[in-house]
Amino acid sequence: MNILALDLGTSSVRGLVLDGDTQPLPGALARRKVDLAIGDDGTGTLSGPDYLASLVECLDELADAGHLHDVGLVAVSAQWHSVLPLDRAGAPMGPVVTWLDTRPAPVGGTAGPADPDGFHQRTGCWWHRSYWSMRLPWLREQSGSPIARFVGLPEYVLGELLDSAPMSISQASGTGLLDLRTLRWDEEALTLAGARAQDLPSLGELNWHGRLRADLAGRWPQLAQARWSPPVGDGGASNVGSGCVDPSRAAVTVGTSAAVRLMQRIPAGDPMPRLPERLWRYRVDHDHVVTGAAYACGGNLFAWADRELRLPRGAELDAALALVPTGGGRPADPRFGGDRAPGLAPAGSGELRGLSFSTTSVDILAGLMQGLCDLVTEDLAVLESTIDKPVGVVLGGGAVAASVWWRQAFAAALAPRPVSHQRNPEIGATGAALVALGRFGDAIGLADIGRTDELVLPTTAGRSHPQYPS
DSSP: EEEEEEEEEEEEEEEEEOTTTTTTEEEEEEEOOOOOOOOOOEEEEEEEEHHHHHHHHHHHHHHHHHTTTTEEEEEEESSSBEEEEEEEEBBBBSSSSSTTTOOOOOOOOOOOOOSSSHHHHHSSSOOOOTTTHHHHHHHHHHHHHHHOEOOHHHHHHHHTTOOOOOOOOHHTTTTTEEEETTTTTTTHHHHHHHHGGGGSBOOOOTTBBBOOOOTTTTOOOGGGOEEEEEEEEEHHHHHHTTTTTTTTTTEEEEEEEEEEEEEEETTTTSSSOOOOTTTTEEEEESEEEEEEEESSSSHHHHHHHHSOOOOHHHHHHHHHHTSSSSOSSOOOOOTTOOOOTTTTOOOOEEOSSOTTTOOOOHHHHHHHHHHHHHHHHHHHHHHHHHTTTTOOEEEESSHHHHHHHHHHHHHHHHHTTTTTEOSSHHHHHHHHHHHHHTTTGGGHHHHHEEEEEEOOOGOOOOOOOOOOOO
C-alpha cells in the first residue's frame, strides 16, 4: 500500500506519494505556490477557493502521471491557527486568516480569562490574537454580514473533497479553544470567542477516517477506496518526521516560519506537566502533545532578502556565506512579521543594525539567519527546564535543508547540545504519514538524519538552490 501525503502549507500546497515505509516514490511530487496577501497593517490572508484549486491541480498532476496507483491511505499535514468565516450555505465570507495575520484585537470591553494561568494550563494557549478566542469576535466585528460558522483551512478544503470533514483534535488544539486533557471545547474559551459549539466544526472521533465524495471518484478513481486520516498540525507532523518523538530530542524546524518543539506521550485524560508561561502546547493526536515556541520568521527571511537585496545565486551564495564566520553577519531583529503568541510585537518590528558602506547583501542575510538562531536558543533553554535536562536537537524543514551555513549557525548557537539535521525537506508530509500509520516508534529509524558539525569550505559548498523550499 502506498500513502498519499498532503502538506497544506502557508507558502505552498504539496502532494507526494510515499511507499509503505514512508519513503518518497521517485518523481511523485506535485507542488503549487500559494499567493499570500501580506500588508504593513499585519494582514496575512489567502483565498480559500484558490487554495482548494491548487490542491486539486496537485491531485490531477499526480493522477495523470500514474502516481496514485495503489494509494490506500491519505495523510494530511496542515497549518495550525487558520480561520475562515462561512455563510449559511457554507460559502466563504472572506479570505482565510492565517497564523501570519497580526490584526485581530480585543473587541469591546472584554477583559480576557478570569485566571490567565489556569486558562493557559488547560488550553496550552493564551487569550491572544493568534487564537480563535480573540479572532472570532474580531471577525464578527469586521464582517458586514452575519457569520454562520467558522472553520479552519483544512476543514474547508477537505469539506469540499470528502464525505465528512470534522476538525481533528490536533487542529482543534491550535484554535486555543480546546481543553487539552478532556478533548472538549473549553467553556471559558467559548465565552471569550462569543461562540457556541454549533458555530464550530464538530470534533473528530478517535478512529475517524474520511472517504472521497462519490461525485469525485470519477475524477480520481485511484482514491475512491482510500482512507483519509485526520489532519495533523504541521508542527506536530514535523516533529514526527524529524524523528523527535520523545523528550530526549527537540525539533527545530525552519520552513516559511520556524519553531522549536518537544514531543511527549500524554494520552487524553492524563495530567499535564506544568506549562511555562512563555511556551504553548498543542496536540499531535489523542495520545501525544508538543510543547514549544514559534516565530513568524524563517525561510521567509531568505525569500525577502533574495527578492530585495540582489543576493548571489546557487553555489556562489554558498561560497559567499561560507566566508562569513558563524555568529557573524550584521546585528538584526528578524521579526519582520511581528511576534507569534505570546509576544505582541506588531508586523514591521524587524531591524537591521551596524550597516556601513562595506556591508554586503550576504552580511545582511547572515545577520537575519543568526537572529533567528538566537531566538530559538533562548526558548530552547526554557523548554529544557520542563524536563530538567539538556536535549539533542534535530534541524529540519526546507530552509535549513538547503543552507549549510544556517545549519552550522544553529549548531554553534545551540552548543554544547548535539545537533543533527534531517535531510528530507518533506518532514511534515512524512510525519503526517507516520502519525496516520501509528508508527511513532519507527520515526527515529526512518528519519534521514545527518551530522551538522562538519566544516564546509567555500570550495566544497553545497548544491545549488535557486530558492529555499518551504
